[in-house]
Amino acid sequence: FFKQKTAYDIPLRLVGSEMCIRDRYMIVGIIGSGGREHAICHALNKSKKIDKIYCFPGNAGTDAIAENINLDINKFEEIKNFIFSKKIELVVIGPEKPLVDGLTDYLESFDIKVFGPSKVASQLEGSKIFTKNICKKYNIPTANFGVFNDINQAKNFLDKSNFPIVIKADNLAAGKGVYICENKEESYQAVKEIFDGKFGAAENVLIEEFLEGEEMSFFILSDGITYKNFGTAQDHKRVQEGDKGKNTGGMGAYSPSRLINEELEKKILNNIIDPTLRALKDLKSSYKGFLYAGLMIKNDEPYLIEYNVRMGDPECQTILPKLNTDFGEIIDSCCNGRLNEIKINWNDKKSICVVLCSKGYPETYQKNVEIENINKIELNTNDHLFHAGTIKRGDVTLAVGGRVLNFVSLSDSFEESRNRIHQLLNNLNWSDGFFRKDIGYKVIKK
Ligand code: AMP
Ligand code: GLY
Numbered sequence: 001f002f003k004q005k006t007a008y009d010i011p012l013r014l015v016g017s018e019m020c021i022r023d024r025y026m027i028v029g030i031i032g033s034g035g036r037e038h039a040i041c042h043a044l045n046k047s048k049k050i051d052k053i054y055c056f057p058g059n060a061g062t063d064a065i066a067e068n069i070n071l072d073i074n075k076f077e078e079i080k081n082f083i084f085s086k087k088i089e090l091v092v093i094g095p096e097k098p099l100v101d102g103l104t105d106y107l108e109s110f111d112i113k114v115f116g117p118s119k120v121a122s123q124l125e126g127s128k129i130f131t132k133n134i135c136k137k138y139n140i141p142t143a144n145f146g147v148f149n150d151i152n153q154a155k156n157f158l159d160k161s162n163f164p165i166v167i168k169a170d171n172l173a174a175g176k177g178v179y180i181c182e183n184k185e186e187s188y189q190a191v192k193e194i195f196d197g198k199f200g201a202a203e204n205v206l207i208e209e210f211l212e213g214e215e216m217s218f219f220i221l222s223d224g225i226t227y228k229n230f231g232t233a234q235d236h237k238r239v240q241e242g243d244k245g246k247n248t249g250g251m252g253a254y255s256p257s258r259l260i261n262e263e264l265e266k267k268i269l270n271n272i273i274d275p276t277l278r279a280l281k282d283l284k285s286s287y288k289g290f291l292y293a294g295l296m297i298k299n300d301e302p303y304l305i306e307y308n309v310r311m312g313d314p315e316c317q318t319i320l321p322k323l324n325t326d327f328g329e330i331i332d333s334c335c336n337g338r339l340n341e342i343k344i345n346w347n348d349k350k351s352i353c354v355v356l357c358s359k360g361y362p363e364t365y366q367k368n369v370e371i372e373n374i375n376k377i378e379l380n381t382n383d384h385l386f387h388a389g390t391i392k393r394g395d396v397t398l399a400v401g402g403r404v405l406n407f408v409s410l411s412d413s414f415e416e417s418r419n420r421i422h423q424l425l426n427n428l429n430w431s432d433g434f435f436r437k438d439i440g441y442k443v444i445k446k
Contacts, residue, residue, distance in 0.1 A: 025050075028050055042386065048328065054067050057071060080112070092114075167191060216297055229269075241437060350417050354421045
C-alpha cells in the first residue's frame with residue numbers, strides 16, 4: 001500500500017522537503033517471534049517514518065500489522081537475500097541468539113542498517129566469563145566469582161565454600177544454565193552437568209557468590225556514541241505464585257521498578273553502564289542496540305548479575321507502551337549515530353504484563369491448540385494484547401508455544417492495571433492456559 005515512492009526509489013542525495021519524503025517511508029524488518037517482537041512491531045507500526053514491516057518469522061499478532069516471512073533466522077544468507085529483494089532498509093533483531101551468532105556484522109557487511117549489537121559486543125550476554133572479566137578489570141560491582149576449567153578444582157573450591165552458591169555455564173543456555181545450589185551435593189551435580197555438556201561443550205564453569213537483595217531490570221539504548229535510559233522493570237521468572245517453582249522465560253513484569261530513584265540511577269550509570277561501554281571501546285568495539293542490565297539491589301547499592309544484549313521479554317511489553325516518542329525515529333537515529341538529537345519522552349503510567357501460558361509450561365505442553373475467544377477480546381486505549389507462541393491458520397488462532405499471549409494494561413496504579421488484565425483474561429477464559437494471578441505483588445498491597 002505504498003502511497004508514494006518507496007525510500008529505495010528516491011536517490012540518497014536529497015535536500016529540503018524531499019528529504020522528508022525519504023525520512024517518512026522506511027521498510028523495516030524485525031527478527032524474532034515472541035511477545036517482545038510483537039511489542040516492537042506494534043511500536044514501529046505507529047511510527048510516522050515507517051511504511052511497511054516484515055517479521056521473521058513473527059506470530060499471529062504481527063501477522064495482523066506486518067507481513068510474516070517464514071524464514072529460518074539461523075540462515076543468514078537467506079535473510080540477506082530476502083532483505084535485498086524487498087528493499088528493506090533497517091533490521092531490528094529481537095532475540096539474543098542471532099546477535100551472539102553475528103547477524104548484525106553479517107548484514108552490515110552488505111550495508112544493511114541493523115539495530116542490534118555486534119558479535120564482539122554481544123559476548124556481554126554470550127559469555128558470562130567475558131562479562132565477569134570486564135567487571136573485574138573495570139571494578140564493576142558484581143558477585144565474587146571464580147572460573148574453573150577442571151572439575152576437580154571446582155569441587156575442591158566447593159568443599160571450602162558457603163552455601164547457597166551459584167554455578168553457571170559460560171555460554172547461552174536460554175536462561176537454563178544457572179544453578180542456585182543449597183548444598184555441596186547439588187553443587188557437585190551442577191558442575192558435573194555443565195562439564196558433561198548439558199548446555200553445549202563446556203571448557204569452563206563459573207562459580208559465584210550468592211547475592212541477596214531484590215532484582216531489577218535496567219535498560220538503555222545506544223547508537224555506539226551516546227546512550228539513553230530506556231526504562232526499568234521487574235519480572236517474575238518462576239512459574240508459580242509467590243515466585244516458586246521452576247524458572248521460565250518470564251511469567252509477567254511491571255514497569256517502572258519500585259526500586260529506582262535518582263541516586264540509584266546515578267550509581268548504575270557511573271559504576272556499571274559507563275565502565276562497560278568503556279571496556280568495549282578499549283576492545284575497539286562499541287555498543288549499538290538495547291542493553292539490558294540484570295541487577296541485584298541491596299541497600300540501594302546495585303550489583304550486576306548479568307547482561308542481556310536485547311530487550312527483556314516480558315519487560316519490553318511493559319516498557320514500549322509507556323513511550324511517547326516515535327519509536328521508528330529512535331531506532332533510525334540509533335542506526336545513524338544521531339541518538340543525541342532525540343529526546344525520549346515517556347508517560348508516567350503504571351504498566352503490567354501478565355503472560356498467559358499453555359498448561360504444562362515450562363515442561364511439556366500441547367501445541368496447535370485453538371484459542372477460541374480471542375477475537376472477542378475488546379481492548380481500550382490503555383490495553384495491549386501482544387502475541388508470543390501463536391500462529392494464524394485461516395481465521396483461527398492456534399497456541400504453538402509455552403508462552404502464548406501477553407496481556408498488558410496501563411493506568412495510574414498497578415492495582416488498577418492488574419485488575420483490568422484479569423478482567424480481560426476472564427473474558428478470554430481459555431481453558432488450555434494458565435497465568436500467575438500475583439504479578440506485581442511487591443507493588444500491589446492486598
Ligand atoms: P542469569 O541467567 O545470570 O540472569 O541468572 C538467572 C537468575 O538466577 C537471575 O535472574 C537471578 O535470579 C539468579 N542469579 C544469578 N546469579 C545470581 C547470584 N550471583 N546471586 C543470586 N542470584 C543469582
Ligand atoms: N525477562 C528475562 C529476559 O528477558 O531474559
